[in-house]
Every structure is written in C-alpha cells, then in structure tokens.
Amino acid sequence: MSDARPEKKTRDYTIFDDEMETRGFDFGLIVRLMRWMRPYRRQGLIALVFVLLAASAAVLAPVVVSRVVVDGILLPTSDAGAPDFGQKALNAFLSSLLDLHPIVAACILYGVWTVLWAAFGHGFRVMLARTVLNGLRDLRRDLFAHLETRPSSFYDRVAVGRVMTRLTNDIETLFELLAGFGVLLGEFVPFFVAVSIMLALNPTLTFELMLLLPLAALATWAFRIVSRQVYRGIRSTMSRLNENLQENLSGIEVVQLYGREEINFQRYTGINEENREQENLAVRIESYYGPAMDSMAFLAMAAIIWFGGQHVFEGAATLGSVILFAQFADMMFRPIVAMGEQWNVVFRAMASCERIFQALDWDEALKEPEEPKPLPKDLKGQVTFNHLTFGYTPGTTILKDVSFDIKPGERIAIVGPTGSGKTSLIRLLCRFYDVPANSILIDGIDIMDVMPSEIRQRVGVVLQDFHIFSGTVYDNIALGNPAITREMAREAARLVHADPFIRTLPQGYDTMLTERGRNLSHGQRQLLAFARVLAMNPEVLVLDEATASIDTETELVIQDALSKVTQGRTSIIIAHRLQTIREADRIVVLAGGEVREIGSHDELIAIGGLYKTLYELQVQDVAGTSKNI
Structure with a gap:
C-alpha cells in the first residue's frame, strides 16, 4: 500500500476575483484570439474586399461632382490636367450610351457610386459581424466545455458568478473589441484612399491640410487619458449597482421580513448617485471633445478655402479639386474621431481577453489513469x-x-x-x-x-441540495441519457411514489419545470431527485x-x-x-x-x-x- 498523497499544485485563485481594469495593448492576445476567427477567414476576406470597394465608391462619388461636373462640364476651361480617375470618360460613355445630357449622366453616375458605397458598406458590416459572431460562438463553446470539466476543488474556491462573467460579459466585450477594429478599418481605408487621391491631385495642398492632423490626434490623446478613469468609475459603480440589486432581490423575503427596505433603498440610492456623477462627468468630457473635433473640421475647411483658393488663382489647382478636398476633409478627420471613441473600448476589451485566456489556460483537473481499468459489468458493490x-x-x-x-x-x-x-x-x-x-x-x-x-x-x-433543470419532468429524470426510456422513468417515479403527483401536473411527464423547479413543492422536487437516481439503476x-x-x-x-x-x-x-x-x-x-x-x-x-x-x-x-x- 502506498501512502503517497496526490501532488497539489499551489494556485492563485484570486485572479478570478480581479475587477475588469484597463490593460495595455497586447498584440499576442489578439493573435491568439484570431485562432477562433481562422475557420471563418473566407468571410473575413470577403468583408475586406467589401470595405475596399465601399471606400473606392465613397471617394469616387465626390470625384464625379468635382472633376466631372465642375471641371469637366461647368468650367471645362479650368482643367489643369489633374487626374479624374476615368470618371470623365465613364460619364461620356454613359451619356452617349443612354443619349443623355452630361449633367444627367453625371447624376446617374453619382447615384450609382452612392448606392454601391451603401451596399458594399452594408456587406462589409454584415460579413464582419458574421465572422466575429461565429468565432466568438466557438470561443464561448470551448470555454464552457473547459469550465464544465474543472473539478470540484476549482469551484470550491472560485465564485460561480465570477466564472459566469467570463462566458457572458467578457465574451460580449470581445465583440466590442473586434467590432471596434472593424469600425477603425472601415474609417481608415477611405482615409488612405482619399489621401492617395488628394496627393495625386495636389500634393502641396494635401501636406498643408495634413498639418491639422497632429492637433486632432493630440485632442484625441487627451480625451483618452481623461476619459479612461471616468469610464472605469462608471463600470465600477454599475457593477456595484448590479451586485446590490441582485443581493437584495434574491433575498427580498428576508428584506421584507426584517423591514430593511428603507436601509437597502438608501444604500442603493448612494451607489446610484455615484454612478450619476460619473455619467455626468463623462457627458461633460464628451461635450468638449465633440465640438473640438468639429472645430478641427471647420479649420480644415477654412484651410482648404484659403490655400486652395490661392492655388486656383495661381493655376496650380482646379476649382473642382478644391471642392473635392473640401468633401474629403471629413474622411481625413473621421478615423481620428473613431480612434478616440474606440480606444477605451479596445483597451477595456484587452482585460476581458486576458481574463478569458486565464480561464482557458486553467489546467486544474482530476488525475485520470493512463490505462484506465473498467469496472466489471456484474459489479457487486463492495x-x-x-x-x-x-x-x-x-x-x-x-x-x-x-x-x-x-x-x-x-x-x-x-x-x-x-x-x-x-x-x-x-x-x-x-x-x-x-x-x-x-x-x-x-x-x-x-x-x-x-x-x-x-x-x-x-x-x-x-x-440534500439537489438541482432541478429547466425542462420537462421526463428530462429531469433521464438527464439526457438515451438508455433511460420513458417507461424506465415512470417505473423509477412509481417506486418512489412520485408518479401520482406527476400525473396530476398539466402535461404529466411533459410538464415544463421552471428554473430550479419552482413550480413544484420542495417534497416533490426531492421525490424527483430520488426517481432520477433510481432510473440510473x-x-x-x-x-x-x-x-x-x-x-x-x-x-x-x-x-x-x-x-x-x-x-x-x-x-x-x-x-x-x-x-x-x-x-x-x-x-x-x-x-x-x-x-x-x-x-x-x-x-x-x-x-x-x-x-x-x-x-x-x-x-x-x-x-x-x-x-x-
């Protein structure tokens, strides 16, 4: 006989009690997360193609207005040889094919690019969401399967609520992370396409306009620094509100029995007030950031008019090019605004990503024999x-x-x-x-x-502390075991005298039981637990x-x-x-x-x-x- 005790590894269970905090960006976590997106890479590539097509349509529609209508039709003599990316030739072909006035043909061409912009943009968002949701579904499934096989020693030390957070809130936050990347991709692709066209039209005016981008980036950086603590406070107070609410509602009978309604109300009101203050602070910060970025756009417009007007008078640019720059100004600043809005989401999601992989990497498990011995079929039970x-x-x-x-x-x-x-x-x-x-x-x-x-x-x-699942009475006796037939379930229920009360239920053995069997009495639930075990024989x-x-x-x-x-x-x-x-x-x-x-x-x-x-x-x-x- 060996007296050796199983080796017990010292583990830090406190990591499951950590609150979600903003973490630094970890590219390694993103690479690992892509493992679950890899089976759906075809959908991801389709989304990438759609965003490129949407970006092209988004920039070509303004080209039609500026280079085709203004420089080609309204002021044809002002053309200084700037590129039109084939839109003049396409408009002429469309006008000849349909026998339309060039202005009408330009309107149709503009409408086509606008519709394609919306259609490809929609396709990009749908395919991106489908890719992300499919990957996160698989991640949630794998995480559930992993947690389901952790031993009792794990759940003795880790609160079930903390574990559930990994499967619910943290996975949902990962959707925000990946969707946030999609938003940034959807904004930066048109940005680079627009900048490329602007450089082709007028490099000097483009560089002059881009001098405003560092100011916008600085405003975004300041917004991120200030808002990070505020959003952390909002999450903290919301967590405390939910915890307080769950605690009081789950114990409402004790609350009412001992007259604690007023005390609990005051505590909830105090936390609610803290949350209101944090939310108001966030609104004030955002109210400063939004107008600041709008001001940047107005400054860009003013710069375009000032410098672009000079270039037009000097013959270095066409009027259509200046108009095109004005239309592209929004595309230049929109990615920076999106970065400010998505920054906190991305970094909050990094914490969720880390917590999920902590759970997936938790290797605590029962020791299983390398060469298991089967129990005899005719087990005596000694x-x-x-x-x-x-x-x-x-x-x-x-x-x-x-x-x-x-x-x-x-x-x-x-x-x-x-x-x-x-x-x-x-x-x-x-x-x-x-x-x-x-x-x-x-x-x-x-x-x-x-x-x-x-x-x-x-x-x-x-x-004594048994569990009743949501489902039918029969489901709660068989527990998904195909070897337990309805007749076997009825026989087990009959032996423990559960069959009489089951037959009085609205649908008998097909009666749906609510969460934890609340539509049964305690004694009935206990009899059902006896029938469940006896059906296993x-x-x-x-x-x-x-x-x-x-x-x-x-x-x-x-x-x-x-x-x-x-x-x-x-x-x-x-x-x-x-x-x-x-x-x-x-x-x-x-x-x-x-x-x-x-x-x-x-x-x-x-x-x-x-x-x-x-x-x-x-x-x-x-x-x-x-x-x-």
Whole structure:
C-alpha cells in the first residue's frame, strides 16, 4: 500500500476575483484570439474586399461632382490636367450610351457610386459581424466545455458568478473589441484612399491640410487619458449597482421580513448617485471633445478655402479639386474621431481577453489513469475505505486514517457531528477529488485507476441540495441519457411514489419545470431527485441527508420504496432521521474526521459511546417536538 498523497499544485485563485481594469495593448492576445476567427477567414476576406470597394465608391462619388461636373462640364476651361480617375470618360460613355445630357449622366453616375458605397458598406458590416459572431460562438463553446470539466476543488474556491462573467460579459466585450477594429478599418481605408487621391491631385495642398492632423490626434490623446478613469468609475459603480440589486432581490423575503427596505433603498440610492456623477462627468468630457473635433473640421475647411483658393488663382489647382478636398476633409478627420471613441473600448476589451485566456489556460483537473481499468459489468458493490487520509488544501486534514469495509448489498448509515467528514467521504467515493492510491476501492479496484465518469455511472447519489433543470419532468429524470426510456422513468417515479403527483401536473411527464423547479413543492422536487437516481439503476446508492428537508409524512411515503430499492444494493446513508439510522445493517460514527465506532444500532447503544449520546439527543429533540405539537 502506498501512502503517497496526490501532488497539489499551489494556485492563485484570486485572479478570478480581479475587477475588469484597463490593460495595455497586447498584440499576442489578439493573435491568439484570431485562432477562433481562422475557420471563418473566407468571410473575413470577403468583408475586406467589401470595405475596399465601399471606400473606392465613397471617394469616387465626390470625384464625379468635382472633376466631372465642375471641371469637366461647368468650367471645362479650368482643367489643369489633374487626374479624374476615368470618371470623365465613364460619364461620356454613359451619356452617349443612354443619349443623355452630361449633367444627367453625371447624376446617374453619382447615384450609382452612392448606392454601391451603401451596399458594399452594408456587406462589409454584415460579413464582419458574421465572422466575429461565429468565432466568438466557438470561443464561448470551448470555454464552457473547459469550465464544465474543472473539478470540484476549482469551484470550491472560485465564485460561480465570477466564472459566469467570463462566458457572458467578457465574451460580449470581445465583440466590442473586434467590432471596434472593424469600425477603425472601415474609417481608415477611405482615409488612405482619399489621401492617395488628394496627393495625386495636389500634393502641396494635401501636406498643408495634413498639418491639422497632429492637433486632432493630440485632442484625441487627451480625451483618452481623461476619459479612461471616468469610464472605469462608471463600470465600477454599475457593477456595484448590479451586485446590490441582485443581493437584495434574491433575498427580498428576508428584506421584507426584517423591514430593511428603507436601509437597502438608501444604500442603493448612494451607489446610484455615484454612478450619476460619473455619467455626468463623462457627458461633460464628451461635450468638449465633440465640438473640438468639429472645430478641427471647420479649420480644415477654412484651410482648404484659403490655400486652395490661392492655388486656383495661381493655376496650380482646379476649382473642382478644391471642392473635392473640401468633401474629403471629413474622411481625413473621421478615423481620428473613431480612434478616440474606440480606444477605451479596445483597451477595456484587452482585460476581458486576458481574463478569458486565464480561464482557458486553467489546467486544474482530476488525475485520470493512463490505462484506465473498467469496472466489471456484474459489479457487486463492495466498497473499501483503506487508511484514507484527505484534506482539501495543503496543511489541512479533513479525514484521518479512515478504514472500514462495506459488504455487497449492505446498508450502511454514517452519522456524526457537523464537520466530522461525512459528506467529504461521499464526495471522495464519487471521485470529485483525487485521493491517495489504494485508499478507496470498489470491488477491490482502486478508484484512481478508473475513469471518474464510469464511477459516477455506477454510484448513484441523492443530495440534500439537489438541482432541478429547466425542462420537462421526463428530462429531469433521464438527464439526457438515451438508455433511460420513458417507461424506465415512470417505473423509477412509481417506486418512489412520485408518479401520482406527476400525473396530476398539466402535461404529466411533459410538464415544463421552471428554473430550479419552482413550480413544484420542495417534497416533490426531492421525490424527483430520488426517481432520477433510481432510473440510473446504480449498483451503489448514496443518500446524503436526502430526506433532511422532507416533512415526516413525505418521508414515510418513500421509506417503503427505499427499503425495496436498497434491498440487495449497497447503500450508504448519511441521515439524522431515527428511522433511517435504526434500519441500517451497520452504523459508522465519525468525529473529527476519524472513525470512532462501528456496529449495529443495538451494539452501539450497548457500548454507551458517542453514538448513544447523539441518539439520546435526537430522542429528546423528537420528544420535545412532539410535545410542542
């Protein structure tokens, strides 16, 4: 026998408690994120083609107005040989083909480019969104599959709400990240195309106009610095508002019972006021930034008129070129404005990206055997605890040298004070944690040599804190197991006397149950949990205080069924009810993680030890309760 304990790696679980903060830009995270976009690269390439076509249409429409209409039709003598990118020839061809006046043909050409601009722009946004959403769907699926296989030791230390944030808020923020890149791409492509055309038309005027770009970039940088802290404050107060709201609404009965409505209202109002102040500050900052960027556009227009007018008088530029520059001015400043708007979104999303990959990289898992041993098909159900010592964290010990055998078909009750290790014993048997080698055996086979999933198929557990899923009654009994037919589900329900109340439901076994089965009574939900386990027909049955929350009348209903079901089946029962304990073949008494006594009810009473003390306390409680009734 080996006394080696499973190696426990020291882990920092606090990373799941970190609030979302603005992080530096990490190109490596973006590259890794692209792994989920790679299967949809064809759609991404189509989106790129669409944005290039949309940018071309966006700049060619103003060319038609400036170079074709102004320089080619209205003022044909002012043409200084500036390029028109084939639009004059195309307009002449269209006018000749349709026998139209050149102005009418130019209007049609302008309308075509405008429609193509809108159509390609729409196609770009649709294909970009489709690419991003498909990739994030796969990422969310992979993250869920990863988190679903983390062991109980992980969820013992990490709040479920924090884990859910990875799958909901953080994934949604990644959509903002990738969509933000799409917005920037959609603005910068027309920017570069427009600048290229402007350089071809008049390099001098282009350079003079671009002197204003550093001022716009400086304003954007200042806006980003100031707004970063404000937006962080908004997110923080919103998080506190949601947390406060969830806490109070989930406990509304306690709130009303103890008259805490006014106190909770004042606390919520205080946080709400902080959020209002942060939101107002953000509005004021944005109200300064918006007019500042508009002023930049007006300055650019003034510069175009001043310098461009001089170039027209000197014959260095055409009037149409100057008009085209004026139309392109918005395209020059729009990407900088977009950067200011998307900057905080991008950097906030970097934090979400990092948190998601932290969860995906969390490699904590149960140890699985390299060459697993299958449990025999005719499992007898003999369970052996062999010098089991266990602690959830290094340096702590919950169970100390626990040793006892459970014979095939034997009915064992485990009792002891709170914290004695009763439930821990069951969780280890079900292989929710790694245990020392050869410390727990089923039919002589070390459970560490068996796949955890196979053990859970052969060991059925009914917990006091059971879970009912949204779905039909039948779905909650079968739990998606195709081997459990409707007839088997009905038989299991009949054995635990759940069938009568199920038949009274509106659609019987097809009745939809709400979240956590709120449309059933507690006793009915417990009976459904019994039927769920019995439908599996496990060789080993575990009842972890499964009747603790059932009223006496309901317990009497299922006692007869349980006695029949446990007959010939190895049964381990953790219970406080006298009737359940007394009917057990043997009773194991735990205290402080150690086995103190083992024997039948009569034997342990005769010993006069810890069990007798616990039993007498229960008798007094029952007698007192009966007298009060």
